[in-house]
Amino acid sequence: MSTTETSEAINEKDLDYFCKLVNQEIGVQLGDKAYLIESRLQPLLQDFDIATISELISKMRLGDRKVQAAAIEAMTTNETSFFRDQHPFETLAKHLIPGLLDKTGGRLTIWNGACSSGQESYTLAMTLRDHFPQLCSSGRARIISTDVSPAMVARTQAGSYSRFELNRGLPANDAIKHFDQSGRRWVAKEELRNMVEAREMNLLNPWLSIPKCDLVLLRNVLIYFTVDVKRDILRRIRTEVLAPHGCLLLGASESTVSLDSEYESRRVDNSAFQFIKGASS
Ligand SMILES: C[S@@+](CC[C@H](N)C(=O)[O-])C[C@H]1O[C@@H](n2cnc3c(N)ncnc32)[C@H](O)[C@@H]1O
Missing domain, CATH: 1.10.155 (Chemotaxis Receptor Methyltransferase Cher; domain 1)
Incomplete structure (x- = not known):
């Protein structure tokens, strides 16, 4: 050649x-x-x-x-990191998850759509483990993690990261607490991996395996889509996936404005969360 x-x-x-x-x-x-x-x-x-x-x-x-x-x-862009944007995870732990747990009787079903190589899902798992340990030990927390890329789904399933990937956003204490070193890799502890259910799923196809969720994270993927696709995905999250008390977290540069007026955006601390208009929260 x-x-x-x-x-x-x-x-x-x-x-x-x-x-x-x-x-x-x-x-x-x-x-x-x-x-x-x-x-x-x-x-x-x-x-x-x-x-x-x-x-x-x-x-x-x-x-x-x-x-x-x-x-x-x-052609997929898999850029991600641990605790990306940081604020939303603090707000979830301090304000939103306690409120959600009151509504659900102490269970939590989360969908992390477009999870890339899993850093976002493990950030959620660590947040739950640190702030709500009772949820994790009793199997009451599920983090359903999906991506269209089979390679990214396999990486999420494995929960194995290089030192460089860990250094992007993960505080040293969390690395020691939540990961085991295996040669040059760092693998999420079994208790975290047990919470994360990784599956291949194209957001354009029917979402047959996604149950009603209390919390949906769909961050930094809508930006790649046309307006029509964005509208359709936001509508389907609202009508098919979100529980009435549930909320949606988008990426820092994404919003529902001029895409779906049935969402109400609420700013909690420094982060915006999307709720279904008129639903209890
Ligand atoms: C930039 S990453 C975002 C990762 C993570 N959510 C974050 O914010 O750090 C975008 C991800 O969207 C996935 N993606 C792109 N098109 C998709 C589709 N149609 N269905 C599901 N995932 C898709 C890509 O494979 C990629 O892993």
């Missing part, structure tokens, strides 16, 4: 076809970021023993599902 072939630029027709495919399958809008797309497709050439990006796209056009799935997965 020559260098010219591997660094070949994606042509306009292929770019258009591929952007439409990704949008149709997972809702992500790639825009015209040709350079980003090329650099993320490049490693697949070796995986599938294919010489050029145009050949890779031809295989997709011919319906090769393996190549399509790998190429689509390569």
Whole structure:
């Protein structure tokens, strides 16, 4: 394989076809970021023993599902960290979870949609373990963690992180308290892993395995979708998933404003939480 072939630029027709495919399958809008797309497709050439990006796209056009799935997965942005934005987790522990537990009789079902490699789910698990230990030992807390990427779901299931990943947001005391060192990796303790149920799920498909939830975290994923997809997902969370007393936490740059007027945004301490309008809380 020559260098010219591997660094070949994606042509306009292929770019258009591929952007439409990704949008149709997972809702992500790639825009015209040709350079980003090329650099993320490049490693697949070796995986599938294919010489050029145009050949890779031809295989997709011919319906090769393996190549399509790998190429689509390569377009997901999996950026995440422990205690991302910090404030919401403090607010959950101090104010919101105690109120939710009063409503549920001491149980908590949480859906962490788009969980990436699991740092967000384990942040929730540590928060529960530290502030509500009775929930964890009695199996009364579930954190259902889903992502469209099989690789991210496997990582969430394993709960295993590098030192670099730990250093992004996890205080040293929490690392020692909640993780076991295994060679160069740090693995979440069994009591945390028992709370986190990782599953593959595309937000565009029916959410058959998601029960009624007291709390939904769907952070930093709506930003990748079209307005119509954002609206549909917010409506489905409100009508299919959230318990009447429940609340939704979005990413710091996301909101329900001009997308779904049936949510009421309430600021608690420094964080905004979305409640169903008129529902008890
Ligand atoms: C930037 S990460 C956000 C991770 C975490 N929620 C956080 O805020 O740190 C976005 C995640 O959304 C996932 N994703 C993208 N499209 C999706 C879809 N259609 N269904 C489910 N997950 C999707 C990606 O695989 C990626 O792991």
